[in-house]
Amino acid sequence: MDVIPLGPGFAAELRGVTLADVACDDAAYAAARAAFEEHSVLVFRDQEVTDELQLAFSRRFGPPEVTKVGSQGEGSHFVILSTIGPDGKVVPADHRLSLRNKANQLWHTDASFKRVPALTSILSARVIPAEGGETEYVSTRLAFERLDAGMREKLENYFAWHDYAYSRSQIAPGLATPEERAALPPQCWRMVWRNPVNGRGAIYLASHAYGVDGMEPAAGKRLIDELMTLATAPGASYLHPWRKGDVVMWDNRATMHRGRPWPAHEARLMVRTTISATEADGVGTMRSPSSQAAE
Template identity: 85%
Template sequence: MDIIPLGPGFGAELRGVTLADVASSDEAYAAVRAAFEEHSVLVLRDQDVTDEVQLAFSRRFGPPEVTKVGSQGTGSHFVILSTIGPDGKVVPSDHRMQMRARANQLWHTDSSFKRVPALTSILSARVIPDQGGETEFASTRLAFERLDPEMRHRLENSFAWHDYAHSRGKIAADLASPEERAALPPQCWRMVWRNPVNGRGALYLASHAYAVEGMEPAAGLKLIEDLAAMATAPGTTYLHAWRKGDVVMWDNRATMHRGRPWPSHEARLMVRTTISAIEADGVGTMRPPFWQAAE
C-alpha cells in the first residue's frame, strides 16, 4: 500500500488497497488503521462500491451507527445524502432535502450531538454533479497545535455543548423536526480530545457547538466561532473533488468538514456509514474521559 500526502499537514490517498481488502484481511486493516490515526483523512479512489462492500469495510473500524430519525436511511446503517426525489428527478431548491444539503455546508463534526459520538465517517460517491459538490476538510489537531500554550491548557479543561437543532436552525427554524429534537437532546463534550494511539490533542467543536460550560452564552459562542475560524483559515484546508468510485473516510475526533455548493438542478447522491467511538471490545476511542462532563 502506498500513502500519498494530500493536504497541508494532514490527509492522504491510499493506493494499492481496496475496501474488500480491508474487509477480509487483518494485515490490510492494520495498515489502513495506522494511516487513519496518522493522517486523519484518507482517500481511496476507483473503488467498486456497493452498500454491502462499504458496510463490511466500515465494520472493521467499529460498530456502525443506526441512522437517526428524520434522515434518509433511518433505521439502517446508511445515511443517504441525496437531492433525488422518489420520481428520480432532482427536488426543487426549496425542498427539505436541498435545505439539509445546505446545512451540511456548515463546518461540522459528525454525531457530536449524539450520546455516543463518532470515530469515523466513510463516504462514497454514487452520483456526483458536473461541477461543485466537493467536500472540504480542516485538521482540528493541527489547529490545536497552532494555539499558544496558555490557550491549549485552558481548552483542555473546558467543555462545550452540542445540539443538532442549533446547527439546523442556522438554515431554517424548523429544519430540525420535533422528533429529531426529542431524540437528540444537547450533549456536553470536552473541547480537546487526545488520540489514544499517538497522544496528539485536537479541538472538538464546529457548527453543532453552541455554548461553553461556565461561560456567558454570547462569550462562549464567540470562543467557539473564533476557534472554528482559526481552524479553517485559508491555506489550512484540503478540498476533495469527487470522482465516481471515490471513498473518503475521516477522523471525527480530529477534523471538521463541510460540503461545498453545487448547481441545485444537478443530482448528487452520496452514501455514508458512520462508526461509533466505541471499539468492538466496548472501549471508548476518545478518552480520557470519553463520556459527558455534565447533564
C-alpha cells in the same frame, strides 16, 4: 500499500489497497488503521462500491451507527445524502432534502450532537454533479497545535454544548423536526480529545456547538467562533473533488468538514456509514446535563 499525502499536514490517498482488502485482510486493515490515526482523512479512488462492501469495510473500524430519525436511511446503517426525490427528479431548492444538504455546508463534526459520538465517517460517491459538490476538510488537531501553550492548557478543561437543532436553525426555522429534537437533546463534550495511539490533542468543534459550559453565553459563543475561525483559516484545508468510485473516510475526533455547493439542477447521491466511538478510541468526557449552558 502506498500513502500519498494530499493536504496541508494531514489527509492522504491510499494506493494499492481496496475496500475489500481492508474488509477481509488483517494486515491491510492494520496498515489502513495506522494511516487513519496518522493522517485523519483517507482517500480511496476507483472503488467498486456496493452497500454490502461499504458496510463490511466500515465494520472493521467499529460498530456502525443506526441512522437517526428524520434522515434518509432511517433505521439502517446508511445515511443517504441525496437531492433526488421519489419521482427520480432533482428536488427544488426549497425542498427539505435541499435544505438538509445546505446544512451540511456548515463546518461540522458528525454526531457531536449524539450521546455516542462518531469515530469515523465513510462516504462513497454514487452520483456526482459535473462540477462542484466537493467536500472540504480541516484538521482540528493541527489547529490545536497552532494555539499558544496557555490556551491549549485552558481548553483541556473546557466543555462545549452541541445541539443538532441549533445547527439546523442556522439554515431554516423548523428544519429539525420535533421528533429529531426529542431524540437528540443537547450533549456536552470535552473541547480537547487526545488520540490514544499518538497522544496528539485536537479541538472538538462543530457547527452544532453553541456554548461553553459554565461560561456566559455570549463569551462562550465568542470562544467557539474564534476557534472555528482558527481551524478553518485560509490555506488550512484539503478540498476533495469527487469522482464516481471515490470513498473517503475521516476521523471525527480530529477534523471538521463541509460540503461545497453545486448547480441546483444537478443530481448528487452519496452514501455514508458512520462508526461509533468507544472508550478505546479516546472519547472525550461528557458533562452531566445538570450544568447545561443557556442558549
